[in-house]
Every structure is written in structure tokens, then in C-alpha cells.
Amino acid sequence: MADEKSVAAAARRLGYSQPGVSQQLAALERLLESRLVERRPGAREATLTEAGRLVLRHGAALLARAQAADADLRELQSGTVGTLRLGLFPSVGARLVPPLLRRLAEDWPQVDVLLVEDASDRRLLEQVEAAELDLAFAMLPLGDGPFTAVEVLRDPYVVLLAADSPIAEGRRALGPRELGELPLIGFRHSQAYPEAFLRAHGIAARIRFRIDDNETLVGLVAGGMGAALVPRLTVDPAREDVVQLEIAAKLPPRLIAIAWHRDRERGQAAAALVEIARALCAEV
Numbered sequence: 001m002a003d004e005k006s007v008a009a010a011a012r013r014l015g016y017s018q019p020g021v022s023q024q025l026a027a028l029e030r031l032l033e034s035r036l037v038e039r040r041p042g043a044r045e046a047t048l049t050e051a052g053r054l055v056l057r058h059g060a061a062l063l064a065r066a067q068a069a070d071a072d073l074r075e076l077q078s079g080t081v082g083t084l085r086l087g088l089f090p091s092v093g094a095r096l097v098p099p100l101l102r103r104l105a106e107d108w109p110q111v112d113v114l115l116v117e118d119a120s121d122r123r124l125l126e127q128v129e130a131a132e133l134d135l136a137f138a139m140l141p142l143g144d145g146p147f148t149a150v151e152v153l154r155d156p157y158v159v160l161l162a163a164d165s166p167i168a169e170g171r172r173a174l175g176p177r178e179l180g181e182l183p184l185i186g187f188r189h190s191q192a193y194p195e196a197f198l199r200a201h202g203i204a205a206r207i208r209f210r211i212d213d214n215e216t217l218v219g220l221v222a223g224g225m226g227a228a229l230v231p232r233l234t235v236d237p238a239r240e241d242v243v244q245l246e247i248a249a250k251l252p253p254r255l256i257a258i259a260w261h262r263d264r265e266r267g268q269a270a271a272a273l274v275e276i277a278r279a280l281c282a283e284v
Contacts, residue, residue: 006046007037028055084270085114087124087136090214091233092256093117096137096153096280103276104269111269119189119212128261134270140255149259150274153233153281156253157193158244160221160228160235165243167227173248176201183208183226185217194229197251218242256281 011021029036036052088097093115101113118124121138128136129145142149159179161168167182180203184194188210195205208226211217214234221228222241231254235244258274260266 082110082269083112083114084135084273085116085133086273087116087118087121087127087133087138089119089121089124089137090117091155091231092137094214094236095233096277096284100273100277100280103280104273107276108269108272113273119187125259128259131261131264134264134266135258135260135273138257138259140257142257142259146262147259148262149257150278151255151257152274152277153256153284154253155231155233155256157229157247157251158232158235159247160218160230161243161245162222162224163241163243165224165227168243168245171245173246175248176203179203179227179229179247180205182206185209185211185220185226185228187217187230188212197229197249201249 007022007025008018011018025037032051032055034051034055035049036055038047038049038052086097097115104111104113116124116127116133121136122143124133124136125138125143125145125147127133128147138149140149140151159174167174167178176198179194180198180201183206186194186205186207186209189212195207198205209220211220217228217230218235218239220226222239229247232244233254233256235242258277260270
């Protein structure tokens, strides 16, 4: 109802009849002695009242806890507690997860890990909240939700240039104004960098391409198609066709954490994975 803006649309989404949903809503309003939905005569749309928004907020939290309890019980009953479902985004998947799983397998050979990758950590956290993932890598600060998180890595931003770029020759750092003069390649799923960074310095970014894939972005930079402002973890350090320069301005690093549902039972294997990740990232 809150998402669909009408009782009829909410009923279709739930697979119920409109009269049935209306009756349940009326029964809930009688039980709580509060009007939850504002219906205007002759209008198809309906909106939540202040009481309705309050009930929705608490109801969402209760539903999340119920889903967490259901997931824990199903795992216990099915005997699949030896499986960990781990959410990750591409740069973490390429650089951190392989050695992480290798070390976990040495200490916990009986544990299977199911990997779920998504470019958006927000969508990964939604799966954690719905008890579809046990753990997920995410950026701090986390959004609202029933989460507990441990920071594992501070990932600084670097300017990426082709190895044969004359701009990179003999340089260790590049300033915002110099960066703003270059054609840039950015990520489609995040426009915070370089646009917001350069805008904070009064500079309009010259975006030439937007890419979803890390390796494609790095390949375009290597081919001389532009520069990029990216987290260091994005780039394979073994590549010789690109160079990394520091940014000559104050730019906070990307804070990477591992998050889990605070109301779910976190098993020993999940706790071990978090500690292995912390130790691994300390080495990085």
C-alpha cells in the first residue's frame, strides 16, 4: 500500500482481492484504534497517515526479524548450516575474496561458500535484511536497517592513467584542476566520484564513458581513452599497462566492511570468515 499508492494496486501485488485487502486494513485500523490510510473521496490514490507510517516502520522491523528467524530454523532443520552465503561487489570479489576463501577452506574445510555478486552494496544489504545472505561486503556508513558491521579495509582513491601517458611521466600525484582537464571514465552505478569530488572544487567533470565493469574501465584507461578516479582495489596491481597516481587533495578513502543481520544467529564459521577478512585486509 505504501509503495503502490492505492489499495487496488497493493491487492494485485499481493495476489489478493481488493475487498479482502480493504477488510484486513479496516480490521487493523479497528484493532489499533487509528486511521492508517487516508482515502480521498473520488480519488484512486491513497496515502499513509502519520499513524500508518509509524506502523509501517515497526512492521518492517518485525517482518525482518521473522524472516531472520525463519532462515535460521530452515538451515537448522535442513542441515545446511555448513553453507555460508556471502554477498560481494566486483572489486572485492576480484582482489579479496579468492585469498579469503582459500584461508577459510584451510581452517573450515567442511564449510561451503555461496557467492552472490552485485555492483550495488545497497541491494546486497537488502538481501541480508531478507535473510537471503548471511554476510555481505558493504561500504560504510551503512543505510538504515537491522545490521551489524565490522570495518575490514580502508581503500584509498587513486587517479588511473595509461602507462604511456605523458601526464604520468615522473608524477606521483595529480591535482583536482589537472584531473578536471582530462576526459574521464566513470562507473555507471556510482557518480560520487569523480563528479561530486570535482564539483566540490568548483570543477565540472568531463565524463567520456560510463562503465559498469571494473575490467572494462581499466582496459579503456589502458587504451588511452581517458583517466579515472577509482578506489585502489579496483585495479590489479600486476597490470603494467596503467599507472596509479595519488590525488593531491583531501579525499577520504572508501570504507569497506562486512555486514550481517543483527537479529540472526551468527555461526562460528561466519565469525571466522570475518576475522580472516580482517587479518587479510591488514596485510593489504
